Structures are given as structure tokens and as C-alpha cells.
Amino acid sequence: MALLNFLGAIQHVTGSCYLIESRDGAKVLLECGMRQGRREEDEGNRGPFAFDPLSLDAVVVSHAHIDHTGLLPKLAAAGYRGPIYATDATCELMELMLLDSAYIQEKDAEWENRWRARAGKPPLSPLYTTADAEQALSQRRPVSYGELCEVAKGVHVTFHDAGHILGSAIVELHVHDHGLTRRLVFSGDLGNTCSPLMRDPSILTQADVVLLESTYGDRDHRCSEDTLDELADILQQAHRDGGNVLIPSFSVGRTQDLIYYLGRFYQEGRLPQQAVFLDSPMAIRANAIYSRFQDQFSPEDREAFQGRGKKRIEDWLPILRSTLTPDESMAINRIKSGAIIIAGSGMCTGGRIVHHFKHNLWRNDCHVVFPGFQAKGTLGRNIVDGAQSVKIFHQNVVVNAKVHTLGGFSAHAGQSQLIDWVRHFEHHPPLYLVHGELEKMQALQVALRQQLNWIATIPEPGEQIAL
């Protein structure tokens, strides 16, 4: 029988990685994600792979997020030269994500090596380089949704829309081994059916083994209409206060949703601000990719979008100004009121948002809106947790701005949505929970047992099962 190895994102939300081996000798890596968050994760990324990279026949990735693709350049650096299969849109977004990630790795190593040199320590090499990312990108093989593709001898893959971000996929693998075919379905990251632009996750009914993500296995999200009303109220209040509104946002997915929502406010006359700046080169490039793949939007949003003669994401919001160059970005610093500034990074660990904090955070009339999760130890989390002042570029900046957290914009399915998706599988095949913190998985495990009488397994890191 073929074997499935649980290598990454096991009782954890980042670092997705699974290995499928058939007795006929095929080896397929499903996901090659980077671990993110604390320092120990960084060390985990630096360790050797749990398999021989040269022994792989193919790599398959569900979507472009770094926690699913971020170690592909390291795999290339370790000598892997085989194909990397993903949907067309994922292949394009991966270019943005991996080149950006390589740039960050190089800059981090450069920074670290400065103090190492002063301390008389030998220099560190970056986790990987731009050249490694370019090598991995040259190995991409785009596949359309629904297409059946043989990725290795006896292993076929089909991507189905997961509705999480553009190009995101549920991965269905057929593994043919010694005359027996087994069907493995990996949910990937499942989208939130309340979020705009993306379609609902595809429903599948047949599988011999199912891997289900459990990021929000313990709870449901607030309805997005409530969150939208809250955002509209914040924008009105900011207008009355007379300051700017800062929104730290992830470049891919969250930013496009925000532009869509602000566009709706604009059409409805609920947007009092005069200008919205998108101050993120990566988000601006992601917008271009989203615009090119608008046939993959949900039918209603596509109709609303194209019906009004709109060709690009930016057309949705006529007062949106995309600032690509550093000069354009710095010019925003002169604006003291009436602007909404969307910038990365999403958790404020770097990027242009930090500069806007420096210029606005100390102002009483400024509002900061966090539309996404802020991990422990990040500047964003410190502000959300109510820090009186924060260190920005070695200076203390007092936090006088009003800080808001919006919980309803998640791109992940909540507990009920996960259960609704998985309930369609006939005959309750073996179900494994992955991509979630242990408590969240346990909560989902209980809910699955109570609602569907289905006993799900929480695998241990490194565990191997027969398919």
C-alpha cells in the first residue's frame, strides 16, 4: 500500500508538508511550506528536509501562501529539479511571494551578519537566495482546475477550487499502487463562504482518506455584514476626528477584499474619505494578477465587476491611488488628514506600514484598523494589546491613535463551514485533522463526533499511515 507521511503543519498552522510514497516507487511531496512565527520556527526552516530532495518525482502545492510554498527555493537549493505543480493563478502569485521571501531572507542575513561581524562571529548564509527562488519558479507547471494530470508514475492530481485566495485549491490525488487505486483528498486552506470575490469551496463526495485543515476548528466567524458596518462606522468617526486611517494588510487576498469593500462603500455614498492609498508594491502586483484572473471570481462578483465595464481591481474604487515608488510613498507623509492608507506588512513586522506608523501613530486623530490576525511578538500585536508606546526605527513612538480590530475578514472557513464541507464525503472515510493548533483541532474533533458521529484523527508530527 502507498504511504502518507505527516511532515509539517501537524498540530500547527504553518509549514505545510506531506509526503506520499507508493510501493511502485513514486514519491510526491504535497506542499513545501515555511514555518512562521517564533524563532524556533526559523531554526526548523534551517534544518534538513525529512526526505531526500533528489528522490522526489514531483511537488504539488495547494496555493501560493508562504506557509504552503515558502521552502520551495530551499528545495531547489538542495538540488531538486523536478516539476512543481499548481493552478495557473497560484503559479503567478508564487512568483511574487517567493521573490519577496528570498529578498527578506537576504536582507535578514545581511542585517544579522553586521552584528555577527562586530561580535567576531562567522557570517550566516541566508535561508535561500533570489537565485534559488528563480530556480524553483522555473520548475513550475501550471494546471487548470478540474484537469486530471499525471504528476508521477501512477499518481494523478486534480485541483478543485478551495475559495481561499486566488488560485487556491483542494487537492485530489489518485495513487495507483500494485493494482489498487486510493483516493486522497487534501482540503488545502478552505475559504470563508462569507468573504467576497472567491467562489465557495468545491464540494467533493468520494475519498479513501481526507485531510482537513482546522485553522478555525474551534469557532465561527462573525458575519461579514456586521464587520462591514463596524468598518463603515470607524471610517465615519475617523472623518469626524479629521485624521488618517491606517490599515496594515496582507498583500494577497485581504487587500483585494478591502478594495472591494471600500469600493462598495464608495458606490453607496458611505465612504467619507477623499483618498485611499494602496502603498504596497506587492499588493499592487497582486492586484494585476487578480485582475487577469477575474474569470475565477464568484459569478455574482464577476458580473458586478465586469457589468460596470471594470477591467482592473483598482477600477472598483475610483479614489484608489497605487503608490509604487518610494518617492510616491514618502509623499503620503505630507498628508495629515482624510486619507486611508493600506500598506504591508500584514503584521507590521516590516514594510511601508511601519513608516506610516511613525508619522501617524502619535496623533490623537489617527485611527488604525487591523483587519487580520496579529501573531505574538509582532509590532501589530503590541499595538492591538494596548501598548502605550512602541519602538519604531529605534525611536519611541507614543500610541495616541485609536486602535480597532476587525475579526470578520478571515479568508478561512470557520468551524461550521469546515463541517459543512466535509459532511459531503460518503461513508465517512478516515479523516485526519491538519493545519491547526492542537486545542482548535480538539474542538473540531468533538464537534465532528457530536454532529456527524465521525471520529477524526489528530496525527503526530512525523507519523506515517498506509493509504
Ligand code: ZN
Ligand atoms: Zn493560506
